[in-house]
Amino acid sequence: MLPRHIMVIAGEASGDMLAAEVVREMRARFATAADAPFPPRFFGAGGPQLAAAGVELACDLTQHAVVGLVEVLRNYGRFRRLFDDLLQLARERQPELIICVDFGGFNRRFAHAVKQLVRGARDGPFQNWRPRIVQYVSPQVWASRPGRAAKMAPDLDLLLTIFPFEKAWYAARLPQLRVEFVGHPLFDRHERAGEAADRNWPDTAANGGEETILLLPGSRRGELNRHLPVLLDAWRIIHAARPAARAVMVLPNDSLAGLAREILGRHAGGGTPAASPTPAPALTIGGLAAALRTATVALASTGTVTMECAYFGVPTVALYRTSWSTYQIGKRIITVKYLAMPNLLADAVVYPEFIQDAATPANLAGAALEWLAHPEKRAATRERLREIMVNLGGPGANRRAAAAMVRLLGETAG
Numbered sequence: 001m002l003p004r005h006i007m008v009i010a011g012e013a014s015g016d017m018l019a020a021e022v023v024r025e026m027r028a029r030f031a032t033a034a035d036a037p038f039p040p041r042f043f044g045a046g047g048p049q050l051a052a053a054g055v056e057l058a059c060d061l062t063q064h065a066v067v068g069l070v071e072v073l074r075n076y077g078r079f080r081r082l083f084d085d086l087l088q089l090a091r092e093r094q095p096e097l098i099i100c101v102d103f104g105g106f107n108r109r110f111a112h113a114v115k116q117l118v119r120g121a122r123d124g125p126f127q128n129w130r131p132r133i134v135q136y137v138s139p140q141v142w143a144s145r146p147g148r149a150a151k152m153a154p155d156l157d158l159l160l161t162i163f164p165f166e167k168a169w170y171a172a173r174l175p176q177l178r179v180e181f182v183g184h185p186l187f188d189r190h191e192r193a194g195e196a197a198d199r200n201w202p203d204t205a206a207n208g209g210e211e212t213i214l215l216l217p218g219s220r221r222g223e224l225n226r227h228l229p230v231l232l233d234a235w236r237i238i239h240a241a242r243p244a245a246r247a248v249m250v251l252p253n254d255s256l257a258g259l260a261r262e263i264l265g266r267h268a269g270g271g272t273p274a275a276s277p278t279p280a281p282a283l284t285i286g287g288l289a290a291a292l293r294t295a296t297v298a299l300a301s302t303g304t305v306t307m308e309c310a311y312f313g314v315p316t317v318a319l320y321r322t323s324w325s326t327y328q329i330g331k332r333i334i335t336v337k338y339l340a341m342p343n344l345l346a347d348a349v350v351y352p353e354f355i356q357d358a359a360t361p362a363n364l365a366g367a368a369l370e371w372l373a374h375p376e377k378r379a380a381t382r383e384r385l386r387e388i389m390v391n392l393g394g395p396g397a398n399r400r401a402a403a404a405m406v407r408l409l410g411e412t413a414g
Contacts, residue, residue: 004409007095007131008044009086009110011061013219013252014304015102015137016047018185018398022099022136023053025402043093045086046101048253058089061103063255079106087113094129097409104139108148111135111155132157132408136401138166144333146173153177158408160401163345164391182400183393186311191395195289203382205296206375211245213238213368214291214314215281216300219252221259223301226321228263231299233361234368236278241369247281250291257285296378297368302339306351310342311389313382316351317367318343319359327356345388350381 006026010019023042030039042055047062059082087110090098098114100107111133118129138161141149149170159179161167167181189195205211213235217227235247251257264280284291288305292298292312300306302320309316318340322330338344340351352367354360371378393400 004038004040004097005093005095006040006042007090007093007098008042008046008050008055008101009061009098009103009107010044010046010050010101011103011106013047013062016049016062017189018136019046019099019101020049020053020055021185021188021398022101022401022405023050023055025398026405027054029402029406043089043095044099045082058086061106083110083113086110087117090114090131091117095131097405098131098133099405100133100135102137104137107135108139108152108155111152115155134158134160134405134408136160137162138170142166142169143336144330146335149174149177158404160404162392162397163341164393165345180400180404181393182404183395183397184307185397185401186307187392187395188398190289190311195293203296203375203378204294205372206378211242211296211372212294213245213247213281214295214298214300215247215249216288216298216305216309217249217251217260218301218303219256219305221256222322223303224251224256224259224263227301227319227359228260229267230319230321230359230361230364232264232267232281234299234364235281237361237365238368238372239278241365242372245296245372246279248291248295249281249283250288251283251285252288254285257283297371299364299368302353302355304341306340306342309351310385313385315371315378315381316340316342317364317371318351318353319364320353320355321359322356342385342388345391346384350384350388 008019008023010016027039044055044057045059045061046055046057047060051057061082083106098111100111114131114133118131133156135156138159139148139152153174153176156177159170159177161179161181162184164181167179170177170179215231215235217224217231239245249260251260260283268280288308289312292308292314295314298309298314298316300309300316300318302318306316306318320339336344338349338353339355340353342350343353354363
């Protein structure tokens with residue numbers, strides 16, 4: 001039996017991490033499978049985490065991550081070249097399985113292009129190629145442009161979701177699409193690393209400890225450019241009111257840390273001079289779990305990181321700013337009430353959200369200071385977050401995802 005070829009495509013830092021985790025789980029499954037004497041060969045596109053998991057990468061997509069329709073259009077030529085190169089790679093290697101991890105717009109088009117190639121092959125080198133395509137993490141079609149789900153369905157053999165409401169959403173609209181809820185991978189991520197959240201939700205500041213403000217501006221360069229100056233001004237206001245507090249900023253990689261240092265340098269000369277200068281946030285690369293364990297309050301981009309904050313029970317002020325044109329388009333097509341996922345799961349404002357023009361230093365600082373001044377409100381928020389997390393499947397999401405994909409391959413072989 002020849003080794004299987006499995007293609008993996010992941011973009012952005014969070015998708016790169018998730019893809020690496022599920023690849024490791026799949027390797028473990030194949031290592032113990034009696035009917036798979038040869039380990040699969042993984043190749044595709046992703047980032048440093050996927051490379052560390054032993055995947056042969058044709059390119060690093062995490063270096064090209066952008067957000068917003070306008071930003072994507074500006075970079076269309078570059079994405080088109082990457083897309084065409086990966087499609088050609090798929091043609092040449094003809095993988096039995098293609099795993100698309102997050103990166104919804106790119107991966108949806110890639111899945112369609114592959115299936116179109118296969119459907120049109122009546123003879124020639126592609127006539128016996130029948131790849132199965134899996135999307136791990138549902139695009140947020142339930143939040144905007146639900147019509148994309150109908151376009152996506154014919155091209156996917158399996159959709160793996162990480163939030164419980166998604167399976168029912170698809171079942172009501174596209175019952176022919178095979179959907180499995182596997183749970184949220186952050187349980188795996190932290191429990192494997194010995195970082196499981198303490199279910200007693202300790203609050204160091206409430207017990208007389210130091211107040212720590214955690215700044216999480218995002219994992220893309222555009223987010224850092226738009227969010228960090230606002231967060232730094234908010235920190236100035238917070239520090240003026242709570243001079244004993246300290247600020248910590250966590251970023252996922254060296255590239256973003258370098259950009260953050262540039263912004264910090266420019267920002268140091270701005271603002272209104274205070275009687276005592278505001279200390280710059282301590283900047284760390286990685287170590288988010290350790291930072292969340294000691295955080296009193298976080299100020300964070302509305303992305304994936306708000307779920308990390310929820311897992312560790314950290315009261316969080318959420319913000320998001322984008323270009324004017326992207327915002328104008330977004331506010332017309334987004335149908336959900338909230339952007340931060342903990343709020344969507346609770347169907348209530350657990351985390352205050354400040355979007356676009358509302359994301360001012362005064363608003364962000366005001367919400368953070370309200371929590372800092374009232375430990376009982378922080379405690380109530382932690383309890384609400386615990387209730388939210390209970391419904392997310394517990395540990396084993398990547399194990400369940402890997403098992404579902406191996407089953408799919410088994411059906412193909414049968």
